[in-house]
Amino acid sequence: MEEKTERPSPDYGNWVPKRLLGLCAAVFFISAALLAASFLPCVRTSAALRAALWALRAVLAALCCLAAISFKILYRAHRDFSYSGGRLSDKILDYVVENLRWDGRGKILDIGCGGGALAVKIAKRFPEAEVTGLDYWGLKWDYCKEQCEKNAAIEGVGERIKFIRGDAAELPFKDGEFDAAVSNFVFHEVGSQPDKKLLVKEALRVVKPGGGFVFHDLFYRAGTYGSTSALEAYLLELGAADIRMKKTAGEIDMPEYLRGKIFLATGGMIYGTK
Ligand SMILES: C[S@@+](CC[C@H](N)C(=O)[O-])C[C@H]1O[C@@H](n2cnc3c(N)ncnc32)[C@H](O)[C@@H]1O
Structure with missing residues (x-):
């Protein structure tokens, strides 16, 4: 048998x-x-x-x-x-990928890749993409580099993803090194940079002109990012174009309590091209 x-x-x-x-x-x-x-x-x-x-x-x-x-x-x-339970994280990551304006050719960076879920999803969605996942893998989370590499190998995309340790506040890449960049729920967590708008600036720095980006964070928390109109104006100043902002809770089906203040009430996505 x-x-x-x-x-x-x-x-x-x-x-x-x-x-x-x-x-x-x-x-x-x-x-x-x-x-x-x-x-x-x-x-x-x-x-x-x-x-x-x-x-x-x-x-x-x-x-x-x-x-x-x-x-x-x-x-x-x-x-x-949970990815095996309610799958809300998975739905949010799908939503990030859906809003990415990119043809999938070239290099993409996932800033604060955690356990590699978004980086792997992108590699599977775009078979020609070369994906880099960056994280500092601190003690606060149940994530590490080896786990990311193992996940990518299990999903059959290990050859096209590399994971590196680094700080979102000071990305170890040249200006315009990537064709696209994504980041999911990371900027508000970054202790090395209190001004979260500068993290958006740093993320955009490594995207080449014309490249796509989707950043998902607590962008509707005025105390962190200022008003949404000021934030959009800031992105325009940085050279971003076709900017759209959407509130997570308004777009994704989720249990009511997760729309509350301690979870996703101020969550939002900014996407566009540079
Ligand atoms: C809520 S988790 C999100 C993980 C992943 N983006 C996802 O969607 O599953 C926040 C992540 O931000 C990372 N992070 C926090 N500060 C960072 C920093 N300064 N540089 C890079 N990554 C950082 C953490 O290690 C953690 O993986």
């Missing part, structure tokens, strides 16, 4: 990392344990110490509740974003 070999599946991680869920669980269990311990019988104490103990119990109880509520919300979001 012929033996079946199981094909490995890619692991694109999750925008709500497991370690964040782990942190909420740890805070819950530690504060619950300390709360329980605070009720153990102890030597006689003064009234002042007893009052302090009750204050501490109140803080621990509040921490327990906060951690439990955060865990519940984040667990649900983890499931909804």
